[in-house]
Amino acid sequence: MANPTDDVLTIGAHSSFGKHEDRAYARGTCPSCGALQFIVIAVTKNRDRIWLRCISCKLAIAVNEGIASPAQKPLRVPAGLPGEEAKVWDEIRECLGVGAYTAAVMLCRKLLMHVAVAHGLPAKDGKDRAPNFTQCVDHLVVEGIVTKRMEPWIDRIREVGNEANHEISPVGKDAALDVATFTQKLLELAYEMDDTMVKADPNPEDATEDSTDETGAIGEPVRSINI
Structure with missing residues (x-):
């Protein structure tokens, strides 16, 4: 009987891939925090099964033949909802x-x-x-x-x-x-x-500018995944 991990490549493991390689990263939208990048924890050799982790909130995601779990929630949350x-x-x-x-x-x-x-x-x-x-x-x-x-x-x-x-x-x-x-x-x-x-600031010059770069600190990944 074949070992279920025979065809799995894991980050940092022998004969797999390292965290400094482009293929160790993927792009998508985290269903938990909305961050845009993931680290690839493991992947099958034919790439039909991928295990990811959000770089920001550390959420673990499994992608089976293009279907991610947990799934991305569509639309947005309006401000001010009770x-x-x-x-x-x-x-x-x-x-x-x-x-x-x-x-x-x-x-x-x-x-x-x-x-x-x-x-x-x-x-x-x-x-x-x-x-x-x-x-x-x-x-x-x-x-x-x-x-x-x-x-x-x-x-x-x-x-x-x-x-x-x-x-x-x-x-x-x-x-x-x-x-x-x-x-x-x-x-x-x-x-x-x-x-x-209600939140409108009558003194916009006192407002603190948000300088967060939504693309994160890691460079542009080489692969996009629908999440």
């Missing part, structure tokens, strides 16, 4: 990253309804009933968070969300990303704009 909203948005991005598209859409729909309540819509009516999706959308329009021009996107969430909730019909990647992208914009309008205004 704790609960931030947790749900992070879960939505995680769902997208691992291909759980139906779950991502259902959470987007739920988050939209939560944003409406957080911006003044009563959580219960006189009959102790929670608002439905249409009532939440109408409230967001009245409050000016969602404009008339954005209503077609709301319809998109309603359409895809209804399919996810009432039918056993998996949501595809494109539809899920459509819904999530709009949800990100909604969060930016509902929270990020106000947060930006």
